[in-house]
Amino acid sequence: MTLIPTLTESVSRARTDLRMGLPVMLGSYVAAAVETLSPDRLALMRALGPAVLAITERRAGTLKARVYDGDLARIEVPGSADWAWLRAVADPAGDLMTPMKGPFVSERGGAVMAHRAAIALAKSAQLLPAALLVRVDAPLEGLTQLAPEAALTQLATEAHLAPVAAARLPLLAAENSKLHIFRPDDGAAEHYAVEIGAPARDKPVLARLHSACFTGDVLGSLKCDCGPQLHAALGAMGAAGEGVLLYLNQEGRGIGLANKMRAYSLQNQGFDTVEANHRLGFEDDERDFRIGAGILREMGFSAARLMTNNPRKVDMLASHGIAVTERVPLITPRNRHNSGYLDVKAAKSGHLL
Numbered sequence: 001m002t003l004i005p006t007l008t009e010s011v012s013r014a015r016t017d018l019r020m021g022l023p024v025m026l027g028s029y030v031a032a033a034v035e036t037l038s039p040d041r042l043a044l045m046r047a048l049g050p051a052v053l054a055i056t057e058r059r060a061g062t063l064k065a066r067v068y069d070g071d072l073a074r075i076e077v078p079g080s081a082d083w084a085w086l087r088a089v090a091d092p093a094g095d096l097m098t099p100m101k102g103p104f105v106s107e108r109g110g111a112v113m114a115h116r117a118a119i120a121l122a123k124s125a126q127l128l129p130a131a132l133l134v135r136v137d138a139p140l141e142g143l144t145q146l147a148p149e150a151a152l153t154q155l156a157t158e159a160h161l162a163p164v165a166a167a168r169l170p171l172l173a174a175e176n177s178k179l180h181i182f183r184p185d186d187g188a189a190e191h192y193a194v195e196i197g198a199p200a201r202d203k204p205v206l207a208r209l210h211s212a213c214f215t216g217d218v219l220g221s222l223k224c225d226c227g228p229q230l231h232a233a234l235g236a237m238g239a240a241g242e243g244v245l246l247y248l249n250q251e252g253r254g255i256g257l258a259n260k261m262r263a264y265s266l267q268n269q270g271f272d273t274v275e276a277n278h279r280l281g282f283e284d285d286e287r288d289f290r291i292g293a294g295i296l297r298e299m300g301f302s303a304a305r306l307m308t309n310n311p312r313k314v315d316m317l318a319s320h321g322i323a324v325t326e327r328v329p330l331i332t333p334r335n336r337h338n339s340g341y342l343d344v345k346a347a348k349s350g351h352l353l
């Protein structure tokens with residue numbers, strides 16, 4: 001044991017650095033998230049050498065930029081490009097107003113791991129998935145240092161979630177309830193489990209893996225079905241006298257609330273929920289579905305009757321140590337605001353609605 005940060009701790013630091021607008025060292029590259037990089041720091045980075053903008057294959061598809069690296073594209077930053085140019089490539093907010101930002105010149109061949117790690121870090125910081133990189137001869141002192149391959153491996157590693165606190169919490173849906181808090185060992189967000197009654201550990205538990213939706217759960221948004229699903233699941237568990245509802249802090253299918261609002265803004269321009277994620281540079285669903293299985297295992301469960309309309313959740317639990325003995329549908333009423341969203345989930349995301 002040493003007081004020097006471990007790889008996990010350095011990755012967590014790097015995530016915080018990028019959120020603050022501070023670059024990090026990825027191998028021999030200085031890397032910064034475009035979303036938080038200030039014009040001053042941009043100027044300092046550009047003084048170090050030629051800059052490259054790394055964007056995802058999804059964002060490149062919208063911009064019609066060539067993709068030679070599979071999941072990402074490395075775009076040369078022209079000498080004349082300023083902060084607004086970088087921002088416009090990274091953020092689709094102005095795509096329809098100013099459609100022609102190119103032509104873009106994509107780099108081909110050469111090292112790409114630092115670029116991939118920078119995008120993965122930006123995603124894990126819930127920023128726009130776009131990073132500026134400049135190659136340097138010697139690492140810059142004082143910046144968080146990471147080896148790109150190791151950072152990528154760490155970001156893909158399943159976190160262990162440890163119980164930190166639990167207390168009785170009488171709910172409208174079930175007076176005999178308890179709230180448990182779980183903290184991951186990778187410095188990312190905590191997740192919660194609502195335990196209703198005292199479900200036996202050796203039988204399939206009635207379970208719901210609910211993904212955070214501030215707009216639906218708290219504000220009663222009509223755009224999605226999250227709020228009604230949350231309350232229907234708690235109600236069903238209350239009626240059954242037992243169950244476990246996991247509240248997973250993976251807002252916006254893992255892209256975070258700010259990016260979800262960017263996606264909503266694109267939906268106001270006419271794109272559907274999946275297209276909006278792609279235009280921002282994200283996959284349809286960026287959630288880590290292993291977290292739910294990890295918490296259920298940690299609580300002592302090995303089988304569930306899972307309340308969901310999403311077959312991917314069933315497959316994921318099954319492949320991470322929780323047998324799903326039954327899928328319990330969780331259908332809530334449609335309204336004129338969420339009907340299109342539910343149709344897209346059924347058509348594009350495989351939801352059984």
Ligand SMILES: Nc1nc2c(ncn2[C@@H]2O[C@H](COP(=O)(O)OP(=O)(O)OP(=O)(O)O)[C@@H](O)[C@H]2O)c(=O)[nH]1
Nearest residue numbers: 211212213224250251252253260263273308309310
């Ligand atoms: N990115 C994005 N996230 C959304 C949008 N609408 C809702 N969400 C998020 O989607 C998550 C819920 O996922 P859903 O796809 O509705 O449902 P599911 O969890 O896959 O499946 P069920 O178990 O059947 O509910 C929550 O994290 C919401 O914040 C949207 O338009 N864009």
Ligand SMILES: [Zn+2]
Nearest residue numbers: 213216224226
């Ligand atoms: Zn929602």
